[in-house]
Amino acid sequence: MGHVLLTGATGLLGRYVMRNLLLADTPMAVLVRPSRRNSPEVRVEAAMRSWEEQLGRSLPRPVVLSGNITEPDFGMSADQIKWAAENCDTLLHNAASLSFVSTGPKSEPWRSNVEGTRHVLNFCAEAGIERLFHVSTAYVCGLRHGKVLESELDVGQEFGNPYEESKLQAEQMVRSAEHIKSLTVFRPGIIVGDSVTGMTTTFHNFYAMLQLTYTLNKQRGDADFSGVVPASTVQFNVDGTERKNLVPVDWVGEAMSQIVLNPALHQETYHLTPRVPVTTRLMRDVLEDVVGFYGVDFYGAGQRQKTTDEAVDLFYEHMQVYNSYWRDDPEFDTSNTQRALPHLPCPHVDYQLLSNLSRAAIDRRFSWRDPAVEKAAPVAT
Ligand SMILES: NC(=O)c1ccc[n+]([C@@H]2O[C@H](COP(=O)([O-])OP(=O)(O)OC[C@H]3O[C@@H](n4cnc5c(N)ncnc54)[C@H](OP(=O)(O)O)[C@@H]3O)[C@@H](O)[C@H]2O)c1
Numbered sequence: 001m002g003h004v005l006l007t008g009a010t011g012l013l014g015r016y017v018m019r020n021l022l023l024a025d026t027p028m029a030v031l032v033r034p035s036r037r038n039s040p041e042v043r044v045e046a047a048m049r050s051w052e053e054q055l056g057r058s059l060p061r062p063v064v065l066s067g068n069i070t071e072p073d074f075g076m077s078a079d080q081i082k083w084a085a086e087n088c089d090t091l092l093h094n095a096a097s098l099s100f101v102s103t104g105p106k107s108e109p110w111r112s113n114v115e116g117t118r119h120v121l122n123f124c125a126e127a128g129i130e131r132l133f134h135v136s137t138a139y140v141c142g143l144r145h146g147k148v149l150e151s152e153l154d155v156g157q158e159f160g161n162p163y164e165e166s167k168l169q170a171e172q173m174v175r176s177a178e179h180i181k182s183l184t185v186f187r188p189g190i191i192v193g194d195s196v197t198g199m200t201t202t203f204h205n206f207y208a209m210l211q212l213t214y215t216l217n218k219q220r221g222d223a224d225f226s227g228v229v230p231a232s233t234v235q236f237n238v239d240g241t242e243r244k245n246l247v248p249v250d251w252v253g254e255a256m257s258q259i260v261l262n263p264a265l266h267q268e269t270y271h272l273t274p275r276v277p278v279t280t281r282l283m284r285d286v287l288e289d290v291v292g293f294y295g296v297d298f299y300g301a302g303q304r305q306k307t308t309d310e311a312v313d314l315f316y317e318h319m320q321v322y323n324s325y326w327r328d329d330p331e332f333d334t335s336n337t338q339r340a341l342p343h344l345p346c347p348h349v350d351y352q353l354l355s356n357l358s359r360a361a362i363d364r365r366f367s368w369r370d371p372a373v374e375k376a377a378p379v380a381t
Contacts, residue, residue: 002089003027004260005129007069007120009062010043012201013135013191014094016253017260018062019051024261028062029088031074031095038373040066046370053371054197063087069095069116073123085127092260093120093174094135098204100325102162113166114173121177130181132174133260138187138245138273138332140168147331150187150269160327184259184266188252189245189273189332190325195347196250198360201368205325206246206283210291210358211366216314217291229293236284240298242328243277246349248357255341265340273332274346280326282351290358 004021008014009030021028032040041064052058065084067074073081095116097109117134124132141148142157142164154172159165174183192207193200203211223229252272259265281298288294347353 001027003029003063003087004090004092005029005031005065005084005088006062006092006094007031008093008095008135010047011094012249013188013252013256015047015051015201016249017092017094017256018047019055019059020253020257021260022060022062024257025060026261027087029065029084030062031065031067031069033068034066040064042373042375046373049373050370054199069119070111072119073126074119081127084123088127088129090131090133090260091120091124091129092133092135093117096135096167096170098163098202100161100163109163109166113163114169117170117173121173121180124177125179130179131266132177132180132182133184133186133256134171134174135256136171136185136187137164137167138189138271139164140171140187141330141332142168143327144330145328147333148271149333150271150336160325182266185269186252186256186259187269187271187273187332189247189271191249191252192246192349192354193248193357193360194250195248195349195353198357199368200249200357200361203361203366206244206354207361207366209283210287210361213287213293214291214362217293223292228288230295236280236296237299237323238280238326240279240281240284242280242326244280244283244325245273245277245329245332246354247272247274248347248349248353251344251346255337255344255346258344259340262340268336268340270337270340271332271334272337272346273334274349275334276348277329278349278354282354286351286354286358290355290362 004026006014006018006028009018010032018028018030030044032044034040035043044062044064048059048061065076065080067076095112097112099108102109124130140153142159144155144157153175154168171185174180174185190205200207217229220229255270255272259270284296288296
């Protein structure tokens, strides 16, 4: 068996997939770009040590390739390209920009999601890689209502933001690539932290709302005799009934890894979405409990109340980026996922679990740090 080349190994989901595949003794290579401070090798080593600390055992290391998907051949050296062509027979394309706003077609999220996927496909052609796993999103459905099938993609839907549209274009590209002989597509819902440990390395969507309300609440700080802060001047511009498909990252990573490791499950499209979505009312209740305020009203979807409170105005301004995300989700059909993984139901993101995830994020001050690493093995040449 050849190496599986994974993109996005330093991201939230990529870390889980990397860990799971290594635990299953899969030969792996990871394509990672340098950060402002650290080389790709140091970044991967730090993520691996973080797993080793959590698991209390040692793990094998992947081969590290230094590259950026926005560049042709990922900007890799000739030796690295040669190594990948000789050793990798599978590519798991998970890297993406999760930016919901864009300044134009040459910027993010188009650059990484569309140009990046084009480079991934060209690289597969050059390196003779015919097996591709592509991480898409359930939200390629855009603003659709009703039931969305795993077999559907472009039905002329509109989009809530450039991210959704860029991911649709990426999925269309991988589907029409003739040199890919085996294509498996994963479409996760909104990924939240680990259902057991609460771990998350990113703080988008629900976490953004949590962080804003937490900060706002701390600034106001005027708890009444009950010990919590009255917040009756704050309105959520949702009506409480909107359903959101939150999925814990450990489940998404496990589902993907089991499918990658079982060839009988390849060449399908999988909605990795929960059995029961979370309502915005439940999110409000969790926020009130965990952050320590009460009295927030629902103000109706898309509405915004005029206020004279600067902090509340700031809250609305920040939340605007996610406006498209607070609409009611469609119903995602999960027939393929249920058939493939009947033994692996998605953990319910209920009041308790969402509260635990929220407390874990607050405890970690909405940031994630891997252990410090001075030196790491050199990249493959
Ligand atoms: N998070 C969600 O709610 C969600 C929901 C549905 C689908 N997805 C999909 O799941 C996948 C993983 O998402 P995630 O939540 O794990 O995101 P994440 O934590 O932001 O990780 C993104 C990963 O992609 C890498 N990456 C981005 N642009 C790159 C570039 N130009 N070259 C090389 N690497 C690049 C990042 O590298 P750096 O560390 O260098 O930035 C990081 O490793 C994505 O395809 C995303 O669209 C996510």
